[in-house]
Amino acid sequence: MIWALINDLGQRAVSFNKWEQRRKLRARLEALALPPGSKALDFGCGTGLFCGTFAASGLAYHGYDIDVPVVSYAKRMHPGHVFASTRDEVARHGPFDLIVANCCFHHIPDGELAEELEWVKSILADRGTFLLIDIAAHPEDRSVVRRAFRALERGAFLRRDADYVAIVARHFAVRRVEAERSHVLSIPGNPIYNDTVIVECGR
Secondary structure: OHHHHHHHHHHHHHOOOOHHHHHHHHHHHHHOOOOOOOEEEEEOOOOOOOHHHHHHOOOEEEEEOOOHHHHHHHHHHOOOOEEEOOHHHHHOOOOEEEEEEEOOHHHOOHHHHHHHHHHHHHOEEEEEEEEEEEEEOOOOOOOHHHHHHHHOOOOOOOEOHHHHHHHHHOOOEEEEEEEEEEEHHHOOOOOOEEEEEEEEEEO
């Protein structure tokens, strides 16, 4: 539980409580124009930092993460919302109208990721939307500061934009691909940032 608290506070501090990411995510959720009360799954939810963003967009929030202590912490922090740490728990609440994997797939190797995507597809409603948001690798960027910042993510499987799209396209119908930047302290124009790719898909 202590690690979950440190993780939660650390992420909030580096990103100024993720203000920039929350704003961009809410705009994307609202652009989908899902009916109020639609079921949304936050895949790799961690401590539930985006729980309020989903709820403010009128969605019924469900969080999933395999880290049991982190999920326990999220339940305490966000009572009234559903959090689960196993596939069986998640499946009981499906199918989902929206599934968002927000900056978690860069921790998962290709073979395991293919299995995860098939499972995600199996719990997505027939007309549902899968949204991948993840950090894109740009090895040509030689900035020492940005490279050090990306190293803080501890993700061993950062991929190029096109690689994320190619992997997802083997399992879903890709509708739209976009790119964004996520800045340290949520300050637009800050030279310390992560480039992210957003892949919107249907079944």
